[in-house]
Amino acid sequence: MSPILFYGVPSACSFGSIVALEWLGQPYRLCRVDMPEGFTADYLRVNRIAETPALITADGHALTESMAILNHIGGLGIGRGLGFAQGTRDFDLLNRMLAYLNTTFFNAFSPLWYALEHGVEGAAKDALTHYGRDNVIKAHAQLEAMLGDAPWLLGERRTLADAYYIGIARWTKYHDAVDRRDYSRLQRLYDKLETDPAVAFAHAIEEQAAATGAGGFQGHVSLQDALEALAREDALAA
Known part of the structure; x- marks a missing residue:
């Protein structure tokens, strides 16, 4: 099927x-x-x-x-x-990038999503928002450095890491945590993917x-x- x-x-x-x-x-x-x-x-x-x-x-x-x-x-x-054959360097590099996106980049938004989805208010919301924003800013700076001047997250070739990235990167529109334009390389990647x-x-x-x-x-x-x-x-x- x-x-x-x-x-x-x-x-x-x-x-x-x-x-x-x-x-x-x-x-x-x-x-x-x-x-x-x-x-x-x-x-x-x-x-x-x-x-x-x-x-x-x-x-x-x-x-x-x-x-x-x-x-x-x-x-x-x-x-x-x-994708790539298991045991190759390209396979390892793809898994490394997917793992980073799945843990650090994805989870950076978790406190912000929790505050939004659970209606948290007051001091608890302030704490979650501050913590989440710091995480999102840090994750964007890290991923910007990892991307460097390459056109795609793994270099010259588009991979599934780029597909996963675009699904998470759009979350900035829900949370006033980061201006992606401050990260020109990530903004370039985002804009390119949005035209795909x-x-x-x-x-x-x-x-x-x-x-x-x-x-x-x-x-x-x-x-x-x-x-x-x-x-x-x-x-x-x-």
């Missing part, structure tokens, strides 16, 4: 996995998850920790966590330069607007249809 990616709205980091699937160019389907109300008992059958993204792979296995999903897509897209057709497609998908993809997208499925597909594959494997 064609894989099914569960993506979250609004503005989840699963955005990067949509971009990655578009770059891969192979058949896939999408299942929309409105957060947090979409994290139902049924969805927990796919991802027990109530997060997106999640992926039902072509062989019917449920896979969670962005790094795992992006590495899975990368393994399918080695011929397209999206796959990124435009992912934006349209989130906004439920008309979306023209690269040909792999086979439409949306409901959560129940996705669970039925997962159950059928489990039954066949039994």
